[in-house]
Amino acid sequence: AQSVAQPEDQVNVAEGNPLTVKCTYSVSGNPYLFWYVQYPNRGLQFLLKYITGDNLVKGSYGFEAEFNKSQTSFHLKKPSALVSDSALYFCAVTRGTGKLIFGQGTTLQVKP
Amino acid sequence: NAGVTQTPKFRILKIGQSMTLQCTQDMNHNYMYWYRQDPGMGLKLIYYSVGAGITDKGEVPNGYNVSRSTTEDFPLRLELAAPSQTSVYFCASSYRDRDNEKLFFGSGTQLSVL
Numbered sequence: 001a002q003s004v005a006q007p008e009d010q011v012n013v014a015e016g017n018p019l020t021v022k023c024t025y026s027v028s029g030n031p032y033l034f035w036y037v038q039y040p041n042r043g044l045q046f047l048l049k050y051i052t053g054d055n056l057v058k059g060s061y062g063f064e065a066e067f068n069k070s071q072t073s074f075h076l077k078k079p080s081a082l083v084s085d086s087a088l089y090f091c092a093v094t095r096g097t098g099k100l101i102f103g104q105g106t107t108l109q110v111k112p
Numbered sequence: 113n114a115g116v117t118q119t120p121k122f123r124i125l126k127i128g129q130s131m132t133l134q135c136t137q138d139m140n141h142n143y144m145y146w147y148r149q150d151p152g153m154g155l156k157l158i159y160y161s162v163g164a165g166i167t168d169k170g171e172v173p174n175g176y177n178v179s180r181s182t183t184e185d186f187p188l189r190l191e192l193a194a195p196s197q198t199s200v201y202f203c204a205s206s207y208r209d210r211d212n213e214k215l216f217f218g219s220g221t222q223l224s225v226l
Binding site: 009032034036041042043044045046049090094099100101102103104105 | 116145147152153154155156157160170202204213214215216217218219220
């Protein structure tokens with residue numbers, strides 16, 4: 001069975017500092033991995049995906065994620081956080097069908 | 113281009129009532145999905161459809177039904193509403209062949225069953 005885990009319910013970071021939101025996955029075979037962001041009272045928005053190729057994937061709004069097969073991780077990163085990055089972030093996995101399995105979400109708080 | 117539109121935005125139901133959550137998309141996407149979001153639980157897939165006339169169960173289908181008579185519409189039916197169905201419901205759609213994991217979400221329906 002496929003699953004993803006986001007070990008932190010909340011991440012707090014000061015504006016201008018680097019941020020990391022953690023995700024680990026469990027899937028047999030090659031995973032397709034995704035990050036989505038949810039702003040208050042909105043649906044989820046696609047940020048980035050890893051299918052194959054470079055382990056460092058770049059996405060929207062300056063975010064990137066690093067795929068690490070040996071650690072089965074896909075952490076979301078940004079070099080310099082903005083207050084407007086404050087939102088709920090979801091990691092997701094699929095085997096290529098489009099039926100995504102989502103993690104429980106991590107709230108990112110960026111303080112001025 | 114409105115994307116994915118869900119109605120209503122909010123609804124309160126009494127136990128045992130039924131209702132239909134509407135979802136329509138104008139992007140000509142083949143794939144459509146219904147998810148529910150509960151605090152601290154992420155999103156769980158209820159039902160999905162790969163095209164008109166084709167639907168299939170997701171992780172948590174019990175208590176729900178769907179239909180897909182057109183490419184654009186994918187309504188979710190709740191029969192005999194129960195408090196456990198209190199949740200935020202999201203409809204989503206995606207392309208069939210390219211980027212089918214890039215889902216486009218509606219803004220959600222907040223449902224309370226009392």
